[in-house]
Amino acid sequence: MxxxxxxxxxxxxxxxxxxxxxxxxxxxxxxxxxxxxxxxxxxxxxxxxxxxxxxxxxxxxxxxxxxxxxxxxxxxxANVGHSNPYVLEAAQEQLGAVAHTIDFPTEARLEFIDALDSIAPGTLPGNSRVAFGGPTGTNAIEASIKLAKYNTGRNGIVGFDRGYHGGTMGALSLSGWSSYKSDYTPLLPDVAHVPYPRPNEYETSEAALEASLEEVRAVVSGRSEDFETPPAGLWVEPIQGSGGVVVPPDGFLQELAEITARHDVLLIVDEIQTGMGRTGEWFASDHADITPDAVTVGKAVGGAGLPLSATVYREELDTWGPSAHAGTFRGHVPAMKAGSRAIEYIAAHxxxxxxxxxxxxxxxxxxxxxxxxxxxxxxxxxxxxxxxxxxxxxxxxxxxxxxxxxxxxxxxxxxxxxxxxxxxxxxxxxxxxxxxxxxxxxxxxxxxxxxxxxxxxxx
Ligand SMILES: Cc1ncc(COP(=O)(O)O)c(C=O)c1O
The missing domain is CATH 3.90.1150.10 (Aspartate Aminotransferase, domain 1)
Structure with missing residues (x-):
């Protein structure tokens, strides 16, 4: 084969x-x-x-x-299909050798890091670091919240209305679905939500874009009711998946990149649903040709439906130290092997x-x-x-x-x-x-x- x-x-x-x-x-x-x-x-x-x-x-x-x-x-x-034999074969081989290595190096781990780096959006390839925490998407979001807070020394985190980032307390705080959250409040403090640009709720896409960006500018610059100083980061789905398959107007992600950069606020693009080729590029950020400060990946990244998630970020943000983000399962090696094979399979076919x-x-x-x-x-x-x-x-x-x-x-x-x-x-x-x-x-x-x-x- x-x-x-x-x-x-x-x-x-x-x-x-x-x-x-x-x-x-x-x-x-x-x-x-x-x-x-x-x-x-x-x-x-x-x-x-x-x-x-x-x-x-x-x-x-x-x-x-x-x-x-x-x-x-x-x-x-299942982006490469259920039980894809090319992917499964490698995962099974790894399972037979060793499954759990905490974060000791293995060839499979290092190959996977290279593979992920090679497809990362914008100028991240060759300039990225990757943090593995728990096995599912929401764990990558938690890591990204810590990364943003650590690097900026700020507390505020900002998400979009009707965004979905996962079921743990930090990711839930960022999510804009009140029905999922209302029974578990209080969640994280210092959280704001801004409107996602929904073209079909406005006369024109430009109007939807401007209404959203106006609030983004206020919150990110620290001139809003929510924050009087800039927050640590802004989390966005490049296409809102669970929130209704909402494709934002052209220019949205580029504007977010500019606004956040102006105030040293991290832009974290949540590619957990949109990544690994789903939208016709490796990542949906690629359609906008931007370089996010960090990207969260999950779901299809484990190749064969094996649980794996990761936070890929700009190398300069790698300021934290050993166990700053910890966990027993810091990347599942058979899933990494499957992930590398899935990337190969997507490219080859x-x-x-x-x-x-x-x-x-x-x-x-x-x-x-x-x-x-x-x-x-x-x-x-x-x-x-x-x-x-x-x-x-x-x-x-x-x-x-x-x-x-x-x-x-x-x-x-x-x-x-x-x-x-x-x-x-x-x-x-x-x-x-x-x-x-x-x-x-x-x-x-x-x-x-x-x-x-x-x-x-x-x-
Ligand atoms: C965009 C996005 N982020 C985060 C998550 C959470 O991932 P998980 O359910 O694997 O924890 C999801 C899950 O649907 C998602 O679609």
Whole structure:
């Protein structure tokens, strides 16, 4: 195997096969058992009631033998497809040698650091350092908060409304989702939120951009109600994923880079959902051609769905000392091996271009659908992070409609996900290895389902 099998050979099949009711008998048993044993925090099976047996490429098989097309990819984890053999082989080899090395050097670790540095945005390649903390995205955010506070000696941290950065207390503080936070306050002090520029909520994108930047300027310069001095850092998703697949107007990230640099405030770009090729570049920051002070990565970075996250930052910020950011799991070596292989696989199989091409196809199909379905009011995204927004004739969000679309797609063998605080946005983020045929079949299913649901509900 040079760089593994081509993307079209990774899957169980090109189309779904649903022969059992959903959930099937075996899935039902496992779902019941889970509900009886596991915490009530379990959420995903409430929307997608299946128990998973195995997965390959862009396909998932449940324990009843139904095969689905996966247009959710573990919410942006399986960029090179589930169980990609080129990636798995290396992770398994590493697992057989040694799995846990705290932060002792291993060849796999150093190779991965080089691989990550080589794809980092802007001028970071050759000038970056990487901190590994805990295994999941939110841990990278916590590291970045500490990095910003340490380097600036300031306390203030700034996020965007409806941004999502994770479930631990610092990341939650930065997130702009009040429903996730309200039961756990007080969170971190000295936190401010500024408006994310949402083009479809303004007459023009320029107006959305200016409204956002005005508040950013005030907060970052320390001339706002929140802060009388500049904060430590500003955290931004280059495309808001969970907040509704919101693509900001052109120039947004460049302006943020300029404003933050003027006040020595760190700009931290959260690429946990948008990174590793999802938007058609290695990182969504690349579309804006900026160099963030720090970038947080997670989700797809562990190659084979193995938990790994990291904070990559400008070398000059590496002022802290041993164990300034600590943890037992400071980077999982099999996940690093998988991560290096995933980077190789993406490059060797031109998956950045594929993400652009396939994303354009998904958006085209959704735009055609928009002509027939007045409840589909907006289609947006970049590469393979695509959103479709549903509202009623009075402009009210339609989360029930989106839920119904998701359920009916599942019954037809297509897994899709949702986004937005109100849950009225359909989010499509399939693996980058999706084939043309799978893309056509998936969008045909979605088209039928949206037509049926809107006809039946009369909305
Ligand atoms: C942009 C962004 N940041 C951070 C996180 C948190 O990552 P994790 O759930 O792996 O902790 C997520 C998760 O969805 C995310 O989308």
């Amino acid at each position: 040079s760089t593994g099998p081509p993307p079209e050979e990774l899957h169980f099949s090109q189309r779904p096969t649903v022969t059992e009711p959903i959930p099937g008998p075996r899935s039902s048993d496992l779902l019941d058992e889970q509900a009886a044993k596991e915490a009530s925090t379990v959420a995903y099976p409430l929307s997608l009631p299946i128990a998973i047996d195995s997965a390959r490429g862009a396909t998932i098989e449940d324990v009843d033998g139904n095969v689905y097309l996966d247009f959710a990819a573990g919410i942006g984890v 031109d998956l950045l271009d594929r993400a652009t091409e396939l994303g354009a196809y998904l958006q085209d199909r959704l735009r055609e659908l928009k002509q027939q379905c007045p409840r589909l009011v907006d289609v947006r995204g970049r590469g393979l992070l695509v959103g479709a927004e549903f509202r009623d004739a009075d402009g009210a969000p339609l989360p029930d409609l989106v839920e119904s679309i998701q359920t009916r797609c599942l019954r037809r063998g297509l897994i899709v996900w949702t986004a937005g605080i109100e849950g009225h946005i359909l989010r499509l983020l399939p693996p980058l290895v999706l084939t043309d045929e799978q893309a056509h079949v998936g969008m045909d299913i979605l088209q039928d389902v949206v037509g049926t649901v809107t006809d039946e509900t009369g909305r």
